[in-house]
Amino acid sequence: MLLSHYYEGLVEVGCDEAGRGCLAGSVYAAAVILPPDYENELLNDSKKLSAKKRYTLRAEIERDAVAWAVGVVTPEEIDKINILNASFLAMHRALDQLKVRPEAVIVDGNRFKPYQELPFTTIVKGDGKYLSIAAASILAKTYRDDYMQALAKEYPQYDWQSNMGYPTKKHRQAISEHGVTPYHRKSFNLLGDGQLTLDF
Structure with a gap:
């Protein structure tokens, strides 16, 4: 089973995002505070689980x-501040909505922008190591999938119901045939060879 906490004796929140590498759609992030003695053997990195x-x-x-809470940053905002900053902003927006104030933050990945002077730790592949980050990865992924499924009904030609906005061959082909939505x-290299131009 994944680890229950990183910090000893503090109210700890786990954060993760979904949709950072997509060509389309908002980036979503979630923040989750679990009970100190929480156990759930099924919790894992959302990418390792079936829908x-x-x-x-x-x-x-x-x-x-x-x-728990979910934060969202729109494509327009992503284009203004870049995707890395948008990921941090989505996490901050999730943290802002929590009904319980955390005392420490653990984040999936290797970079984070400090939040309200709280101590924080970034953990590479943290969604496969800590319960609260895994929980955040699941909430961010499922809420973003719901959003992309809804957009797919409006723009069916881009196959968003399957690719969730990621740069698949079918998605890039639809952009070349129908243009962008x-x-x-707009700040990403939408057609290229599938490699994204990210303004990091």
């Missing part, structure tokens, strides 16, 4: 968490 398991676990996380991130 059915992710949605089952989302309901369990929302039921069991001390507090208001939901595409």
Whole structure:
């Protein structure tokens, strides 16, 4: 089972984002505070779970968490501040909404912008190591998937219901044939060879 905490004796929140490498759609992030003695053997990095398991676990996380929230940053905002800063902003927006104030933050990845002077630690592949980050990865992924599924009904030619806005061959082909939508991130190299131009 994943680890329950990084900091000893502090109210700890785990954060993760979804959609950073996409060509289209908002970036989502979640913040989750779990009970100190929480156990759930099924919790894991959302990328290692089936969609059915992710949605089952989302309901369990929302039921069991001390507090949880989801933050969103739009494609327009991404184009203004770049995707890295947008990821941090989405996490901060999730943290802003928590009904319980955390005392420390753990974040998936290797970079983070400090939040309200709270101590924080970045953990590479943290969504496969800590329960609260795994929980955040599941919430961010499922809420973003819901959003992309809704957009796919408006723009079916881009296959967003399958690729969730990521740069698949079918998605890039649709861009070349139909152009971009208001939901595409203009600061990315949308057609290229599938490699994104990220303004880091």
